[in-house]
Amino acid sequence: MDPDSTPGWPGEPDVAAAGRPNRCERSMLESLVGMLAGYDPEDLVGLPTDAVKGASGCGTPVAFSDLLQGEVVLDLGSGAGLDLLLAARKVGPTGTVIGVDQDEISIDRARSNIAASGFDKVEVRRASCQDLPIADRSVDWVISNRGVSLSVNKAQAFAEIHRVLKPGGRVCLADIVAEGLPEWMPTCGPMVAPSCGVVISEQAYVSGLAAAGLADIRHGGRYVFAEPELTALVRLAGCADGLTHSAADFAREAVGGVWSVYFFARKPLEIHQEGDMQDKKKEDSR
Numbered sequence: 001m002d003p004d005s006t007p008g009w010p011g012e013p014d015v016a017a018a019g020r021p022n023r024c025e026r027s028m029l030e031s032l033v034g035m036l037a038g039y040d041p042e043d044l045v046g047l048p049t050d051a052v053k054g055a056s057g058c059g060t061p062v063a064f065s066d067l068l069q070g071e072v073v074l075d076l077g078s079g080a081g082l083d084l085l086l087a088a089r090k091v092g093p094t095g096t097v098i099g100v101d102q103d104e105i106s107i108d109r110a111r112s113n114i115a116a117s118g119f120d121k122v123e124v125r126r127a128s129c130q131d132l133p134i135a136d137r138s139v140d141w142v143i144s145n146r147g148v149s150l151s152v153n154k155a156q157a158f159a160e161i162h163r164v165l166k167p168g169g170r171v172c173l174a175d176i177v178a179e180g181l182p183e184w185m186p187t188c189g190p191m192v193a194p195s196c197g198v199v200i201s202e203q204a205y206v207s208g209l210a211a212a213g214l215a216d217i218r219h220g221g222r223y224v225f226a227e228p229e230l231t232a233l234v235r236l237a238g239c240a241d242g243l244t245h246s247a248a249d250f251a252r253e254a255v256g257g258v259w260s261v262y263f264f265a266r267k268p269l270e271i272h273q274e275g276d277m278q279d280k281k282k283e284d285s286r
Ligand SMILES: C[S@@+](CC[C@H](N)C(=O)[O-])C[C@H]1O[C@@H](n2cnc3c(N)ncnc32)[C@H](O)[C@@H]1O
Pocket: 054, 055, 056, 057, 058, 076, 077, 078, 079, 080, 081, 082, 083, 100, 101, 102, 103, 106, 127, 128, 129, 130, 144, 145, 146, 147, 150, 151, 152
């Protein structure tokens, strides 16, 4: 595919080159991937530049969640913190936003962006999505922007999401899924490189959420990645090292088989008595 034919794509970077991206390429790749996520530029006004530049998700989960003032939001794989800040705007001064990320550099970056933003009641904790430092039944929303697909043990990550949600709490995860890839990919390709975890299919994702006990699961808003976009994603993830195929080879063969999608779900209310039934009816009508 001609990179210039992709709207908004300012020319393919030299992503087929071997080795990790250098700082300059990394910054360019981050901006390109941030553009792919589809943030509304108006929503980004007034937020710290580093948080905006550091966006490397695949969607805009805050825009797709009806966060209310005063709610508690947990962002899995919070990176440089852009979604934390967008969530903080929505839940207001009475709400709380917590980000979890396993990477120390991301945590430091998010902390300075939170400080620069001036938002109170936003914090990050260094931990894995598979072992959340969050109390049971304590959050109204779990959001994520390409954090769960990077977890090696997704069943455990889904179980943790269920554990920390309040009954009736909701989920909006933007993530990457893959299907029908050539056979060599799962064994030698970026999809299983240790830094990337294992990208699963849309159906496996839905089944995993259901197995963890989540309900009302739906998905939508697919965006199938074009070839240069896939190359950039693989390069940014640092997954091209040590492969038998280059990032460009991977992208050529994977095109059409990798897309981003939103998953929505809810933790069921526990119905013990008549009063809870009224709560369930109210919740269902939201
Ligand atoms: C693709 S980046 C997305 C960052 C951010 N959500 C955004 O939209 O810019 C994924 C983030 O998830 C973190 N991450 C990957 N696997 C994780 C895990 N198992 N537990 C916690 N964080 C993880 C990475 O360190 C990285 O910051």
